[in-house]
Each structure stands twice: as structure tokens, then as C-alpha cells.
Amino acid sequence: MALLEVDNVHSYYGNIHALKGVTVSVEAGEVVTLIGANGAGKSTTLKTISGLIRPREGAVRLEGDDLSSVPAHAIVARGLVQVPEGRGILGRLSVQENLEVGAFTRNDKPGIAEDLEMVYTTFPRLRERRRQAGGTLSGGEQQMLAIGRGLMARPRVLLLDEPSMGLAPILVEEIFAIIQRLNRDQATTILLVEQNAKAALEVAHRGYVLETGSIHLQGPARQLLHDPRVMQAYLGA
Amino acid sequence: MPRSIQGRLGAAAASGVYGGLALLLAALVGMFEQFAKRPILAPLAGRGEPVTLDLVLLLGGLLVIGYLVARRSAGPDSIAVAKPVPELAAGLAGAAAGLVLALYVLTASRIDLTGILINAKPFLVDFLSLGGGAGPAGLARPVLAGLLLALAGAGLALLPDRWRPGVNRGLMAVVLLGTLQSVLTRQVDWVTQSRRAGGLVAAVVDWVYANKGVAPRGVLAILALALALSVGVRPLRAGLERRFRRLPADQQVRSARLLRGLRVTLLLCLLMWLPLGLGTYPSDVMDTVGIYILMGLGLNIVVGFAGLLDLGYVAFYAIGAYTVAVLTSPASGIGLGFWAALPVALLVSIGFGIVLGIPVLKTHGDYLAIITLGFGEIIRILAISDALKPWLGGARGIQLIPAALRIPLRRFPLVGTMDPQLQQEMYYPILAAVGLALYLAWRLRGSRYGRAWMALREDEEVAEAMGINLVGTKLFAFATGATMAGLGGALFASKVQTIFPASFNLLISINILVLIIVGGMGSIPGVFVGALALVALPELLREFSDFRLLLYGVVLVIMMLNRPEGLWPTAIARRELSSKEAPSA
Ligand SMILES: Nc1ncnc2c1ncn2[C@@H]1O[C@H](COP(=O)(O)OP(=O)(O)OP(=O)(O)O)[C@@H](O)[C@H]1O
Ligand SMILES: [Mg+2]
Numbered sequence: 001m002a003l004l005e006v007d008n009v010h011s012y013y014g015n016i017h018a019l020k021g022v023t024v025s026v027e028a029g030e031v032v033t034l035i036g037a038n039g040a041g042k043s044t045t046l047k048t049i050s051g052l053i054r055p056r057e058g059a060v061r062l063e064g065d066d067l068s069s070v071p072a073h074a075i076v077a078r079g080l081v082q083v084p085e086g087r088g089i090l091g092r093l094s095v096q097e098n099l100e101v102g103a104f105t106r107n108d109k110p111g112i113a114e115d116l117e118m119v120y121t122t123f124p125r126l127r128e129r130r131r132q133a134g135g136t137l138s139g140g141e142q143q144m145l146a147i148g149r150g151l152m153a154r155p156r157v158l159l160l161d162e163p164s165m166g167l168a169p170i171l172v173e174e175i176f177a178i179i180q181r182l183n184r185d186q187a188t189t190i191l192l193v194e195q196n197a198k199a200a201l202e203v204a205h206r207g208y209v210l211e212t213g214s215i216h217l218q219g220p221a222r223q224l225l226h227d228p229r230v231m232q233a234y235l236g237a
Numbered sequence: 238m239p240r241s242i243q244g245r246l247g248a249a250a251a252s253g254v255y256g257g258l259a260l261l262l263a264a265l266v267g268m269f270e271q272f273a274k275r276p277i278l279a280p281l282a283g284r285g286e287p288v289t290l291d292l293v294l295l296l297g298g299l300l301v302i303g304y305l306v307a308r309r310s311a312g313p314d315s316i317a318v319a320k321p322v323p324e325l326a327a328g329l330a331g332a333a334a335g336l337v338l339a340l341y342v343l344t345a346s347r348i349d350l351t352g353i354l355i356n357a358k359p360f361l362v363d364f365l366s367l368g369g370g371a372g373p374a375g376l377a378r379p380v381l382a383g384l385l386l387a388l389a390g391a392g393l394a395l396l397p398d399r400w401r402p403g404v405n406r407g408l409m410a411v412v413l414l415g416t417l418q419s420v421l422t423r424q425v426d427w428v429t430q431s432r433r434a435g436g437l438v439a440a441v442v443d444w445v446y447a448n449k450g451v452a453p454r455g456v457l458a459i460l461a462l463a464l465a466l467s468v469g470v471r472p473l474r475a476g477l478e479r480r481f482r483r484l485p486a487d488q489q490v491r492s493a494r495l496l497r498g499l500r501v502t503l504l505l506c507l508l509m510w511l512p513l514g515l516g517t518y519p520s521d522v523m524d525t526v527g528i529y530i531l532m533g534l535g536l537n538i539v540v541g542f543a544g545l546l547d548l549g550y551v552a553f554y555a556i557g558a559y560t561v562a563v564l565t566s567p568a569s570g571i572g573l574g575f576w577a578a579l580p581v582a583l584l585v586s587i588g589f590g591i592v593l594g595i596p597v598l599k600t601h602g603d604y605l606a607i608i609t610l611g612f613g614e615i616i617r618i619l620a621i622s623d624a625l626k627p628w629l630g631g632a633r634g635i636q637l638i639p640a641a642l643r644i645p646l647r648r649f650p651l652v653g654t655m656d657p658q659l660q661q662e663m664y665y666p667i668l669a670a671v672g673l674a675l676y677l678a679w680r681l682r683g684s685r686y687g688r689a690w691m692a693l694r695e696d697e698e699v700a701e702a703m704g705i706n707l708v709g710t711k712l713f714a715f716a717t718g719a720t721m722a723g724l725g726g727a728l729f730a731s732k733v734q735t736i737f738p739a740s741f742n743l744l745i746s747i748n749i750l751v752l753i754i755v756g757g758m759g760s761i762p763g764v765f766v767g768a769l770a771l772v773a774l775p776e777l778l779r780e781f782s783d784f785r786l787l788l789y790g791v792v793l794v795i796m797m798l799n800r801p802e803g804l805w806p807t808a809i810a811r812r813e814l815s816s817k818e819a820p821s822a
Contacts, residue, residue, distance in 0.1 A: 004299055030498040050702065052701070072702075072705070073707070074704075074706075075704075076703065076704025077704050081704075082699075086697070088702060090692055090696055092812070093691060093692075093695060094808075094812070097691065100688050101688050101691070101692040101700070101703050104685055104692070104703050104704055105706050133812045145734045153704060209492040
């Protein structure tokens with residue numbers, strides 16, 4: 001049984017049928033990526049997993065438990081933590097306060113302090129700026145803060161929505177290196193939503209290609225990276 | 238973009254016109270007429286009439302215009318902005334302000350305005366023309382006075398930094414002490430009567446004040462004292478700090494802790510002594526201020542911490558007060574004691590908080606404000622209604638509510654022979670309640686819930702994505718705020734002993750909100766500062782109480798324009814301010 005299962009999910013925005021039977025699974029310790037063009041339904045899939053949107057059909061399961069009647073905030077407490085598209089930094093709060101808010105679902109003070117230290121070690125730039133208002137960070141720093149805040153919840157699966165969006169190439173590289181390191185060194189399980197297919201497939205173990213609400217291709221990341229259909233549509237080759 | 242000197246002078250003249258209009262407005266709402274009865278400065282050598290508060294405010298206003306304009310055009314040098322001579326700008330502004338007054342004199346002396354403006358009486362023409370009347374003198378005098386006073390203000394503004402704060406504070410202290418003369422002398426009389434130790438204080442007060450107003454020697458003494466304090470204290474403090482820093486680290490920590498302990502103990506002793514030392518009327522004012530602080534701390538949790546704009550906060554105050562009243566007043570026949578009724582009152586407040594909260598907190602922003610506003614009115618209308626009259630007494634309210642405390646204060650050694658009144662006794666439970674609420678607010682702010690409130694205030698969607706239960710967290714804020722208001726209401730009922738629906742109108746909610754805004758949204762010390770500025774001061778200066786709402790409005794507008802973060806801002810507001818100023822450099 002996979003850690004996280006998205007099983008034949010149909011989600012709607014009013015009458016708009018955004019997800020038409022999406023099935024995705026994530027095993028513990030994996031990096032799985034979900035790639036696709038604008039409007040394919042990637043963010044919708046993550047929102048459905050987090051309980052912000054409820055599927056009309058199908059189910060989301062964590063270790064076999066159906067989450068359909070679990071409220072969104074309790075899903076976070078169970079370890080499905082989303083780093084939203086556009087980062088969602090609390091602009092007027094300091095960097096450290098943002099990180100502390102991330103640990104809201106936890107009550108173990110020593111563990112929280114330990115993770116804070118871990119986040120600052122992973123992102124030394126955040127330590128330098130811990131008293132600065134979150135909104136005054138650069139785009140790349142904000143992304144680091146958003147990921148760090150997600151980690152503060154000690155996620156079982158970290159759901160990243162387009163972490164490379166709007167960043168300069170050099171920063172994109174840095175962010176993906178960090179994702180890889182988090183998975184390798186701390187065994188963080190990650191579901192990575194991306195438009196930057198090449199970079200995503202390079203760090204992931206497995207991948208899914210989403211097109212207009214349904215999965216078109218799936219398989220080991222390396223294999224997808226060399227699949228001619230993927231190369232043509234997403235890798236600009 | 239550099240602005241021309243002409244442009245700057247034009248801006249200075251415009252500031253003067255606005256200042257003049259503000260003075261005119263104060264005149265037309267009848268402020269000056271009201272203030273004419275309060276002497277501030279005694280005449281030289283005891284002859285003639287004392288200078289009264291109305292003249293001090295008019296001339297002081299012109300002085301302040303010059304001061305502000307000169308400060309603005311004398312600000313730090315920068316290449317981009319061309320600056321006129323500050324004196325020139327200030328003089329222009331003062332003359333412009335005077336011209337506004339002169340134009341009023343010209344108009345009002347020819348056309349009868351009293352039909353439109355009740356306060357446009359002949360007295361005003363005489364007053365604003367500085368005794369010049371309707372003729373050319375009446376036109377020339379205000380302009381000339383504006384010019385000269387603004388120049389004096391500019392002179393003040395251009396004093397070196399070493400002297401300026403002392404002189405400013407001294408001048409303000411003279412006006413304040415003059416205004417408070419009747420309060421202070423009454424106080425001193427009371428102290429000397431009830432105790433022997435008052436002799437020295439009485440002698441000092443007699444020396445500073447003349448029969449009406451501060452005596453000239455008093456003015457000089459106050460100015461000298463303020464100057465000496467501000468000039469003398471700075472090197473003293475710097476020296477002490479240097480000595481302190483030379484101590485070894487562990488000793489620094491220890492002496493800092495000792496100092497803090499000493500300060501807290503002293504403050505507590507002072508707080509305990511205040512009502513006994515000051516007597517009935519000041520105790521009454523402190524009771525009122527205390528209840529406002531209590532409710533301010535509660536509403537600050539709801540509005541400042543959690544960002545939920547609750548305009549019906551007075552409802553919980555009413556619920557606390559009415560519950561205690563019904564349970565303890567002989568009229569209802571239940572006849573509980575205050576302390577037995579208090580827990581019930583708190584539970585009822587929490588209950589209403591939750592019952593109202595569940596449906597309301599699913600709405601956002603403006604809707605929340607409107608619904609809570611309605612709730613506040615519903616509670617008041619229920620209290621006044623015929624349906625509930627058998628229990629709540631309708632418009633006549635509930636009488637004979639027993640006091641919370643009947644302490645045998647007389648037995649304590651320092652109290653002496655005086656006979657403590659209800660207001661003095663009620664001070665103690667109010668003080669305890671404020672202490673409790675302060676502790677709660679402070680602990681909550683640093684807790685997980687404090688952070689959750691901050692997060693949902695900033696962005697509800699993100700807060701939800703962080704695993705924060707929005708409705709539960711908001712409800713917690715609402716219920717905590719309701720409890721503090723309920724406690725305030727219970728103490729209020731027990732203090733005034735008779736309550737009617739009219740004591741619980743919308744204005745109370747507004748007052749508390751305003752004191753939070755003035756103190757600084759979300760700031761705990763700000764609640765105290767706001768309550769002192771907006772409740773204690775007007776309570777002491779009775780003439781102002783007619784204009785309390787007007788002053789609230791003016792204070793709010795000025796605060797929003799110049800200091801939106803409040804008098805004692807939170808770290809967040811300070812950060813925001815500094816980041817706003819930084820990038821332009
Ligand atoms: N709140 C909404 N109301 C209505 N339609 C929506 C809403 N949000 C998304 N949609 C629609 O659902 C579809 C999937 O959107 P989604 O945000 O999941 O795309 P995406 O794959 O994340 O795209 P991108 O890469 O641009 O972020 C789109 O057609 C979009 O227009
Ligand atoms: Mg998206």
C-alpha cells in the first residue's frame with residue numbers, strides 16, 4: 001500500500017470538470033513529480049489532496065485511511081503539508097514567525113526548536129534574515145521560507161506547487177538541489193508539481209504527465225525524460 | 238524630483254490656512270467659549286485678569302503652526318529638495334492662519350451668522366480679533382499675532398537638539414498644570430486635611446499657583462526644572478550605562494534582574510496605595526480607566542491579535558453587568574453575593590460569545606463588522622424591551638446592586654482615620670482583574686494560539702494551509718474577548734450599583750476600539766496608553782467632555798495621517814514602518 005493514494009479523483013469548480021479521474025500514488029521516501037501545461041489541473045490535484053477542494057468521485061487515502069471526511073486543517077495535522085503556488089508568505093510577520101506558524105499543528109517544544117535549527121541549517125540565508133518581515137524577502141528567499149515553513153510541520157508528504165515559478169535559472173537550480181537534498185538526507189517524501197519538466201524529472205524518482213484533467217503518461221522519471229512525447233511537448237526538443 | 242522654493246512656500250501658506258481653519262472650527266463648535274472659564278497663567282504682579290485656556294489655545298495654536306512648518310522645512314538636508322528659510326515659511330503660515338481668522342471677523346461682524354452657526358456669537362468676533370473689534374484693528378491684529386507667534390514657534394523649532402525637548406516639555410507642563418489647577422488643589426486640600434504629612438506638598442503647590450492660574454514664578458520654576466531634567470539627565474544616564482556595561486556579564490544579568498524586581502515591587506506598592514492616597518474622585522476615575530483597560534485588553538485580542546473587527550463588543554459588557562445585576566440585586570429575589578454571581582456572569586458571557594461566534598465567524602471582514610454591530614444593538618434593545626422588563630427592569634434598569642468588596646480598610650495601619658468609599662474599595666478588584674487580563678493577554682500572545690491568530694489575521698487561506706482550524710481559533714479569540722468584557726461588566730455593575738440600558742450603547746464599543754487604535758493595534762502596552770490618553774484625561778478635564786467625540790475624531794484623523802501604527806506600536810507595525818521608509822533612501 002502506498003503512503004499517499006489519489007484514486008480516480010474527479011474534482012469540479014462549479015460546472016467546470018477540472019480533474020477527470022486522476023490516479024497518483026506516492027511511496028514513502030520517494031520524490032514524485034506531476035508535470036503538465038498551464039491549466040492542466042496540477043494545482044487542483046494538490047488542493048484536492050489537501051482537502052481544500054472535495055472530489056465528487058474517487059478518494060484520497062493516506063496509509064489507506066480515506067480523507068474525504070477529514071477537515072482541511074486536520075489533514076495538515078496528519079502530515080500532508082502543502083507549500084502553495086505563489087508561496088503564501090505572511091508578509092508582515094517576520095521570517096521566524098512564519099516558520100513558527102508552520103509548526104502550529106505540533107506541540108512538542110524541543111522538537112520544534114530542533115526543526116527550526118534544521119531549517120536554518122538548510123537555508124542559512126533565512127537565519128541571517130530571521131527578524132526581517134517575510135514580505136521584504138526576495139522571490140528566491142520567499143520560496144525557501146515557504147519550503148522551510150512546510151518542513152516545520154514535519155510532513156509525511158511535502159506537497160510543493162511550482163517552487164521554481166518566477167525564479168532566475170541559477171536560483172531554480174539551487175531550489176531543485178535543495179529538494180534533492182531534503183529527500184536524500186532527511187528521507188522527506190515529496191510530491192512535486194512543476195512546469196519545468198526537465199529539472200523536475202531530473203530530481204524525481206517517478207513522474208506523471210497531466211493533460212487537461214487526466215493522466216496521459218506515467219513511469220520512472222529517467223524513462224519519461226527520454227520519452228519522445230514528453231521531449232516534444234515539455235522539453236522543447 | 239526637486240520642488241521649487243516657491244512651491245514650498247505655497248505649501249507652507251496652505252498649511253497655515255488649514256491651521257487657521259482648524260482654529261476657526263474649534264471656535265465655531267464653542268470650544269473657546271467653554272474654555273474661557275479656566276485660568277492658566279496668573280497675571281504679572283497680581284494685577285489684571287488671568288490668561289485663560291481659550292487664549293492659550295488660540296495663541297498656542299498659532300505658535301504650533303509656526304513650529305510645525307519650521308520643523309518641516311528645516312528637516313535633514315538633502316540635495317534633491319530646495320528649502321526656503323524656515324522662518325520665512327513659518328511666518329507666512331502664521332500670517333495665513335491669522336488671515337483666515339481675520340476674514341471670519343470681517344464676515345461675522347457684518348452678517349449675522351448665528352442663524353446658521355449657533356456659536357457665531359459677538360463674543361467670537363471680539364475674541365478672534367484679539368480685542369480689535371470689527372474695524373481695521375480687528376483685521377490687522379490676528380494677522381500680526383499669527384505672524385509673530387509663528388515666528389516665535391519657528392524660533393522654538395530651531396533651538397539646538399540639546400535644549401528643544403526640555404523647553405517643549407516645560408511649556409506643555411505649564412499649560413497642563415494650569416489646566417489641572419482645580420483638580421490638584423482640591424487634591425492637596427484633601428491630603429492635608431486627612432493627614433499631617435501633606436504640609437510640604439501644600440506649600441509647594443501654594444508657591445507654584447497664584448489664586449487663579451500658575452504664578453509667574455511657578456512658570457519660571459517649571460521651565461527651569463524641565464530644562465534641567467532633560468539636559469541633565471542625558472549625560473547622567475549615559476554615564477550609568479557605561480558603568481553598567483563595564484560589569485562582568487553574570488553581574489549584569491543579576492543586577493538587571495534585581496532592578497526589574499525592584500521596579501515591579503515599587504509599582505505594585507504605588508498601585509496599592511493610589512486610591513487611599515488620592516481619595517474618592519481620583520479613585521472613581523481610576524476605576525473607570527481600569528474597566529476600559531480590561532475591555533481594551535479583551536478587544537485587543539479579538540481585533541488586534543486575530544483581526545476580527547467586532548463592533549458589538551459592548552454586548553458582552555452588558556451581558557456581564559446584567560447577569561451580576563439580576564443575580565445579586567434584591568429586586569429579582571435571587572440574592573446571590575457578587576463572588577457567587579461572578580462565575581455565572583463569566584460563563585454566560587462565554588456562552589453568548591460562542592453562540593454568536595459560530596454563525597458569525599464564518600463571514601469575513603465587513604460582514605463580520607456589520608453582524609456584530611447588529612448584535613450589540615439587539616442586546617441593548619432586549620435590555621430595554623417590555624418583554625424582559627420583569628427581569629431586566631426596562632429603561633429604568635436594575636438598582637441596589639451590592640458592591641463586590643466591603644474591605645475593612647480602616648484596620649490597615651497606613652489608612653488612618655479616613656472613611657474609605659465604595660470607589661476606593663472597588664479599585665482593588667478592578668486592579669486584580671486588570672492584572673489577570675494582562676497576564677492572560679501576554680501569555681496568549683506568545684502561545685501557539687497567539688501565532689495562529691496572527692496568521693489568520695494576515696491571510697486566512699495560508700493559515701488554513703498551515704493546519705489552523707479557522708472557526709475554532711476565531712471562536713477562541715471571540716470567547717476570550719467576551720470573558721474580559723463580561724468581567725468588566727460585572728465589576729461595572731458592582732461599582733455603579735445601578736445599571737440601565739443606556740449605559741451600554743454603541744459608543745462604548747467605539748470608544749474601546751478608538752483607544753486600541755490610538756494605542757497601537759495589537760499592542761498590549763498600547764491599551765494602557767490609549768486608555769490613559771482617551772479616558773483618564775477627558776475625565777479629569779471636564780470642559781473637554783462636551784467635545785470628547787470631536788476630539789476622538791480629530792485624534793483619529795491625525796493618528797491615521799501621521800502615526801497609523803499607534804502611540805506604542807507592535808513589532809510588526811514598527812517593522813512595516815521602517816521598511817516603508819528604507820527603500821526611498
Ligand atoms: N477557482 C477556480 N474557479 C474556476 N475554475 C478554476 C478555478 N481554479 C482553477 N480553475 C480551472 O481549473 C483548471 C485547472 O487549473 P489548475 O489551477 O489546477 O491548473 P494548473 O495545472 O495548476 O496550471 P498552472 O501551471 O498554470 O498553475 C483550469 O482550467 C482553471 O481555469
Ligand atoms: Mg497551478
